[in-house]
Amino acid sequence: MSNTEACRIVGVDRRTGQKWRNGRKPTGTQRTAPAPLDLDGKPAPPTGPAGRSRFLTEAERIHIADRLREKATVRAIAAELGRSPSTVSREITRNAHPVSGAYRPHAAQARANARRPRPKPRKIGQTPELRDFIQHLLDLRWSPEQICQALRETFPDRPEMHVAVETVYQTLYLQGRGELRREVAAALRTGRARRIPHRQAATRRPRFAHPMVMISERPAEADDRAVPGHWEGDLIIGKDGASAIGTLVERATRYVMLLHLPAGRGAEQVRDALVATVQTLPAHLRRSLAWDQGAEMARHADFTIATDVPVYFCDPASPWQRGSNENTNGLLRQYFPKGTDLSVHSPEHLAAVAAQLNGRPRKTLDWDTPAERLHKLHTA
Template sequence: MLGAVLSEAQQYRAARAQKYWQLMRNGVSNAEACRLLGMHRRTGTQLRQASNFQIPPITAPAVTAGRYLDARERLRIADLLRLGHSMRRIAVELGRHASTIKRELDRHRDAQGVYLPRTADHDARLQRARPKVHKLAANTRLRTLVQRKLNRFWSPDEICGWMKKTYPDDQTMRLCPETIYRALLLREDHGLHQRYATKLRTGRRIRKTRWRTRIGQGSRIRNMTMIGQRPAEAETRLEAGHWEGDLIVGVGSVSAMMTLRERKTQYGIIVNLPLDHTAASVTAAAISAFAKLPTHLKRTLTWDQGVEMASHEELTKKTGVPVYFAERSSPWQRGANENFNGLARQYFPKGTNLAVHSVEHVSHVMRELNERPRKTLDYDTPAARFKAEHTGQAPALR
């Protein structure tokens, strides 16, 4: 609708009302204003009642109709185009930015380059209509691929980054991680069944704020070297061989697994500890893991202040790897390892017995995790990056 057309009587009454209020602004009484305009006093009283006996302020007409172009502005654009005006001059006439006019013409010109204002207004209203069909609901191929990757415990960010790298020229195979999260965690039908929410790292069907932090004092470890004394190269991730470690514990704190993660390549190692996680067991597992690595991949190890690392001096003596300790209740100082623990928990959930997993199964999970693309690696895999570092053929930094 391009706007209501007033009848002659309506136009006359509107013009008379404007003159009436102008006389009132000049200090003329209601009776005198009605006499000068040739109307009954009751008509003037009705006008005053309609405005709550307040003289309406003088308002300048709006230059534009708001955020979006309206039908009247589109008609003016068409008229000015026929007069040969440039887009910048049209923008000045309408009080709009020149880029607004350019986008309007780019979107709504037909194949012959003709701009039709009524068609443009109709199409614009349809384009602004909400809600739109969700991308995962409309694209069966895309939805199937996302579901397959979710079944392999890939995160939404890994899925989106992998698709961008695998289908660089296919825009229909692009989406952002938030699209997947909203499809999984909102009740509306966005194309993914909520059962796939259990494939996320948290396993939750709702979002939960991260407000909890670890507390407690615990036992002290002797002769600790704190993280502040760790070489700067470990922080920059420009040099391979700097590791972070921790334990994930099973039900009843009986069984456990030791996890190690290299900071530069994001490569992770998991060692099952089915019987106990004493300092002796953890130290022996770490020595065994580091024994398979070349010297240039054994530079530092960062751990929290858990008592399982009480024999850190023996570990350093046997492997040559100095151990540095993070501050208490500061898991972000070992962010790479905390992230890896979260990935591992998808396969080894909390509250379960970790002793039931065989060595072969743990090795399979470790291989699965190291063959998943990582955003921090430009969606390369940790396994590929670690292999390149192991052979001394690391790719150049981009």
């Protein structure tokens, strides 16, 4: 809220609210506002506004010093400040007096301010011996990890000659600073002179030209398998990824249909095979199709237009969202082993394999076969 709105709700003047929020500086006629006290009459720990900085403030350092003089534990101080115990512990260790070990809040604040400015001079650039050692091994095409290990073995008693792997990488990718020659980047395995940024999930490009509808939006009737007509699909891949067979499994009956893909597993071939297969089904068995986010479904919008069957996409790395299909693919590997050429199988052979699977009794169907369960739905 704004200051004016907050003051109106509380029922005080706007200037009074500003003084409450910001405090007031001492003048010739006014003294500073007294520090607030807790229930025991002691100065209350400072409380910052929501979204406060991750850095400790000077007021918090004063509170730490006061409580240390009272022999309070680190965990008690952290609880009073609303900070992590490790934060308070690191603060005391880093900013205590280097000789006496006493914690002085204003000196601690000065030390913290002195360390904060960026950019900082890098260790490799400040140490010529270290820079030359790394330069020599990079010329021999050693990796940064190998170099860091060699530093520890060559200079075991000189920690100033030890660096982390990331330190070497950051120095390489900041050639404009002149710490290592630009030609050194060619010694890296990738040969890149720049680090490739990792895109965040929120900035990822769309997977397909037409937006995906995720499986979380699929009708609830598909989840409990009470209504037939909701299918799960996938591909089983042959040797060297050169051939494939499409698989469709109906969720309620576990009925299997196989797609013949003799011309490859591109988006157009998969779309045409899906359209031809699904159009053989009656209308009440064409309710939805669930698929993973494979590139073969790039033409999913065309499939939906041709068949009026919506496609719902699973989340990445979530095969359990198509559990029936994954189980069926495992059964199909008895007929189509991994590492074999799947293009040699004719449509007739695929139909025979599907018929054999649909004729197996299934425990999950109370020992009915998928074909029997599908027939019951037709005659019901």
